[in-house]
Amino acid sequence: MTSTIEAPRSPYSRAPRSRGVNWEKWGWIYMRVSGVVLVVLIFGHLFVNLMVGEGVSALNFAFVAGKLTTPFWMVWDVLMLWLALIHGGNGMRTLVNDYATQRLTRGILKSAILAAVVILIVLGTLVVFTFDPCPAGSPADLLPSFCPAS
Amino acid sequence: MPEQAATLTSQQKTTSRRPAGTLYRGREGMWSWVLHRITGVAIFFFLLVHILDTALVRVSPEAYNAVISSYQTPIMGLGETALVGAIVFHAFNGLRIILIDFWNAKYQKAMFYVVIALWVVTMLAFVPRHLINVFSH
Numbered sequence: 332m333t334s335t336i337e338a339p340r341s342p343y344s345r346a347p348r349s350r351g352v353n354w355e356k357w358g359w360i361y362m363r364v365s366g367v368v369l370v371v372l373i374f375g376h377l378f379v380n381l382m383v384g385e386g387v388s389a390l391n392f393a394f395v396a397g398k399l400t401t402p403f404w405m406v407w408d409v410l411m412l413w414l415a416l417i418h419g420g421n422g423m424r425t426l427v428n429d430y431a432t433q434r435l436t437r438g439i440l441k442s443a444i445l446a447a448v449v450i451l452i453v454l455g456t457l458v459v460f461t462f463d464p465c466p467a468g469s470p471a472d473l474l475p476s477f478c479p480a481s
Numbered sequence: 482m483p484e485q486a487a488t489l490t491s492q493q494k495t496t497s498r499r500p501a502g503t504l505y506r507g508r509e510g511m512w513s514w515v516l517h518r519i520t521g522v523a524i525f526f527f528l529l530v531h532i533l534d535t536a537l538v539r540v541s542p543e544a545y546n547a548v549i550s551s552y553q554t555p556i557m558g559l560g561e562t563a564l565v566g567a568i569v570f571h572a573f574n575g576l577r578i579i580l581i582d583f584w585n586a587k588y589q590k591a592m593f594y595v596v597i598a599l600w601v602v603t604m605l606a607f608v609p610r611h612l613i614n615v616f617s618h
Contacts, residue, residue: 363578363579363582363583366572366575366576366579367576367579369572370572370575370576373568373572374572377565377568377607381561381565381607381611381614382607382610382611385614385618386610386611386614386615387552387553387558387561387611387614387615388553388614388615388617388618390549390552390553391545391546391549392538392542392545392546392549393542395535395538395545396538399538412532415528416528416532419521419524419525419528420525422521422522422525423522423525426518426521426522447529451529451532451533454532454533454536455532455535455536457539458535458536458538458539461539462538462539463539466541466542469541469542469543470542473542473543473546474542
């Protein structure tokens with residue numbers, strides 16, 4: 332009678348990857364590429380909103396209206412929105428994969444993350460591109476100075 | 482690719498007393514990783530809230546101003562200081578991770594202290610100015 336003994340300490344065999352996109356690799360690359368861009372975008376965002384002038388004390392509707400009617404800041408904010416939410420959502424997915432041990436828990440948590448990311452990306456993008464800096468019927472002292480007097 | 486870059490050289494394995502083969506177990510490598518996760522989660526949940534509060538500009542100037550004025554209170558001012566501290570650490574340590582992966586894992590420990598130094602410098606530039614803005618209005 333013969334029996335085969337596996338060579339000790341041989342690496343366990345993984346099923347060879349079937350064809351298709353290696354999404355984990357692209358996620359890994361995305362975290363690094365978006366991370367570098369986000370450092371610039373978020374540091375700029377924090378500097379302009381919290382450091383210039385009176386910082387957080389100067390923030391109000393008129394300030395945001397001034398930014399969201401400037402194409403430069405619209406592009407800046409939308410880029411930040413998409414890059415940061417996907418970066419954060421993918422990071423949270425990593426934590427769920429690491430710490431949630433039940434398959435069902437993982438599924439629920441990752442679905443919740445995906446839903447939050449998708450809903451907030453849609454909401455934020457709509458807000459930036461449908462924004463009205465001079466809503467009718469609002470008190471003039473709350474509006475930016477470029478709004479026509481009503 | 483990342484595993485390979487994170488593997489220590491054989492010389493380091495024999496001279497170091499910490500678990501071999503990874504820089505994410507023990508000491509600077511591990512604590513930077515722990516901080517990266519904690520700050521990342523904190524920033525993610527703030528981001529969710531921050532998009533919702535900013536979306537109020539689409540509701541009415543009054544609604545947006547009401548919520549943003551709660552960000553201008555002293556307690557929230559301290560919270561913003563903590564938030565910026567978390568973001569600055571996550572940013573600089575993220576760049577350190579990229580350098581570990583694409584440049585050289587050998588310098589990860591030194592780079593962790595560079596991250597801390599840059600964090601201190603950035604916070605010294607930010608915190609006094611921010612607290613003056615919060616507490617003088």
